Amino acid sequence: MRFPSSIFVSVSLFTAETTAALYLSSTYRSGGDKIWQGLTLLFALVPSVMVQFTLTFIHRDLSRDRPLVLLLHILQLGPFVRCLEAFFIYGYASSIEEPYVSITRKRQMPKDGLTEETEKEVGQAEGKLFTHRAAFARTSVIQAFLGSAPQLTLQLYICVLQQYISVGRGTLMIVSLLSIVYGALRCNILAIKIKYDDYEVEVKPAAYLCIFLWRSFEIATRVVVLVLFSSVLQIWILPVVLLNFFIFFFYPWILFWQSKSPFPENIEKTLTRVGTTIVLCLLTFLYAGINMFCWSAVQLKLSDPDLINKSQNWYLMAVYYMLRFIENATLILLWYVFQTDVYQYVCTPLLVLQLLIGYSIAIFFMLVFYQFCHPCKKLFSSSITQGLWACSHIFCLLCKPRLPPSSTADFANDTLNESQNGKTSQSLSVNP
Secondary structure: OOOHHHHHHHHHHHHHHHHHHHHHHHHHOOOHHHHHHHHHHHHHHHHHHHHHHHHHHHHHHOOOOHHHHHHHHHOHHHHHHHHHHHHHHHHHHOOOOOEEEEEEEEOOOOEEOOEEEEEEEEEEEHHHHHHHHHHHHHHHHHHHHHHHHHHHHHHHHHHHOOOOOOOOHHHHHHHHHHHHHHHHEEEEEHHHHHHOOOOOOOHHHHHHHHHHHHHHHHHHHHHHHHHHHHHOHHHHHHHHHHHHHHHHHHHHHHHHHHHHHOOOOOOOOOHHHHHHHHHHHHHHHHHHHHHHOOOOOOEEEEOOOOEOOOOOOOOHHHHHHHHHHHHHOOOHHHHHOOOHHHOOOOOOOHHHHHHHHHHHHHHHHHHHHHHHHHOOOOHHHOOHHHHHHOEEEEEEEEHHHOHHHHHHHHHHHHHHHHOHHHHHHHHOOEEE
């Protein structure tokens, strides 16, 4: 049984960020900055409430007689209780004999085109610990993109306006950035385990390092670009943010309506249709928040029983990063054109170059991860470089209007194959 280190990291980041936000809001109150105080508290308390709701929903405490646990969740102390419970289960698991165990079957990574199926006994304690890990993985994503990301953007914007970084504000910004990167990392690992649930997945340290560097450069450059643009064109930042948000919020719903699938009823048996709709809206809200700052490794598919798209779509990923790079470049160039005297002591051309290079470095580490470090790369029907090369043919089509119809059909077939590569991996034979 593995040590619940991910739970400890999640609770530590949650505690550190909440404490730093409360301290900083008190300094804003002492200085008479009521607006900054209110926004700082808002971005600290709203995700905290969502975390409590998520933990209660996953552990199904509403249908169980646990009034003390519910009270602690109302007092925003739920993560600490869950963390202590997880460590208690881990500490006493080896000393208590399990009367009942369940058998799980997992496939190993294929070798020479063949894969073996292994069986493993899972006790009740390990099953409960697995539920705790899954719950905290999801709360880390919620905390990162509904709280830490807007918090970091707000505090960096205040630093630009005041041209000063206090100790409290700097501490909160560092913790928020670590929380966002960790949430994005957990989102990547969660996507891998959901897509390849039938396989025994082992994520190596090199993969963690690539994801950490990829997400760090991607999120940091995105936040800086948004802050710089909003500091000179305050009126136009709202349309940019809302356009990004509504595109990613309605995108899963549009695909769901086009599929003409029945309304998903299997999320939770105790939920009514209205409750299910609210949960799906919250899920798409989180999905839009993630894509606002970085690529969401977990792609929603509301027509699927698991609500997750389990195919690896290189085409969609390539389009996202191409458009995001163009958007970041446009925003930073507009900032460069309309910059004010606030930036007179900053080498603005060098800053523009650094931001563009920083986002390019993020894309580079993303390619390295999927090409060399992905734990399930053997299940890919094609590599990411082949997928991106096929996607680049779109621009060739724009440059060649007289392209023969057969070539267009071939490109469409290649794109379709790439979007279905997650399904083709299931056709591997099983070695008895």
